[in-house]
Amino acid sequence: MTTDYEAPRLMALDGPLGLKPPHRGRRADDAGDAAKALDRLERHGSPLMVFDGDVLKDSYEGFLGAFRQHWPRTRVAYSVKTNYLSAIVGLIHHLGATVEVVSGFEYAICRRLGIPGSEIHFNGPWKRSDEIAEAFSQGSPVNLDNLDELLRTEAIAEKVPGVHTVGIRVNMEVSYPPWDKFGFNLTSGDALRMARRIAGNDRLRLGGLHMHIGTYIPNPDQYRKGAEALVELALRIRDEVGEAPPVLDMGGGYASGNRLRGQMLPGTATSPTPQMYAECLTGPLLDAQDRHDYEPELVLEPGRALVDDCGELFSTVVAVKPLLGGGKSAIIDGGVNVLPTAYWYDHECLPVNVGDRPLENVKIFGPLCMQIDVVRPQVALPSPRPGDVYRLTRVGAYNFSQSMEFIYPRPTYLLLWEGKEYVVREAESMEACTREERIPPFLSAGSEEA
Secondary structure (H helix, E strand, C coil): EEEECEEEECCCCCCHCCCCCCCCCCCCCCHHHHHHHHHHHHHHHCEEEEEEEHHHHHHHHHHHHHHHHHCCEEEEEEEHCCCCCCCHHHHHHCCCCCEEEEHHHHHHHHCCCCCHHEEEEEECCCCHHHHHHHHCCCCCCCCCCCHHHHHHHHHHHCCCCEEEEEEHHHCCCCCCCCCCCCCCCCCHHHHHHHHHHCCCCCCEEEEEEEECCCEEEECHHHHHHHHHHHHHHHHHHHHHHHHCCCECCCCCCCCCCCCEECCCHHHHHHHHCCCHHHHHHHHHHHHHHHHHHHCCCCECHHHHHHHHEEEEEEEEEEEEEECCCEEEEEEEEEEEEECCHHCEEECCEEEECCCCCCEEEEEEECCCCCCCEEEEEEEEEEEECCCCEEEEECCCCCCCCCCCCCCCCEEEEEEEECCEEEECCCCCCCHHHHCCCCCHHCCCCCCCCC
């Protein structure tokens, strides 16, 4: 039996954009979740940043466990710059991590939390002399970045009693463009020369080699190449000075599940898992163990991979406008002042309290008086109305550290932990924002000089 040929046809599915309204199975409007979110907004105001400590714990244990499965002598040194909110730093240390800092400011945050100096890894291209001296007095390992810093460190070591542990930060060409701002170059031989110099100083001890090859690295094979280079350098140092560095610090740069702007697939589908990073990075260590009897401690400096998933921003629609080219724009009360990563991520945006409405293309603006305050250039959402609450996910990394009181002060920050809710940073008041300012007498109200 034959039938007449029928040309193929394109047929539109029911509903705008061909999607099933409204995000069934994906939105935060289960009765319990929605009620809790709206209750928190009622009590603390909108926008509101919420960190889930139980999610953070799962991320930490999953990341560390993936590496220890291959290399048991693995330690996490949390990258404090990623989110230096004291409660987050303190919780990660409470879970068992050490910390990695890149300034005296971050060092002071950790010491204020009672973190021992021996558990603080001091990195960064610029450390003041008094900060290096303080780190030495507290027993912190200091990774040296440049010759000028090494020369200052040698002088400092003469004044602070004891033998002090330092590391060498190494830069290498394992990615393009290479990260050549930091550390001593491997190819030129600078890194090896610095190791020889440190080995000849009786007040310094070469405790490790350090690398940090980039940020949000989607190709775990780059870590394999970096680890191979660092192991080869460590063995060369052992041959020349008689002792290999006992620690290899592979740095950070591990990706999270966020989707980069312009990327078609979600980050959860494209970002390597901790297991994938671990398999690539520990391969050269296992080879060095088998062939050269070298078993260093492995230190990792994850930041984004630990804290991104635990943070969520809840923000409320305050106005809706039609867009000239079609679709709508929604202005929400949280912009790039509290969500600066919106510049390079398409954060997942889930409706909390919208009910069943047809989907539309929506451009989400923040409340700031500048055109570039765009939270999402385009996202399919139920037709927006003032009062709608959106939940923006995976915002735990860099958004507090890089936030600012530009036009609006920072909101309240909450921590959820073991069924309890804690305010870990109050919404900023005018007094808090201006506390460090000083007004000259001639500008003071009522001054005779005015």
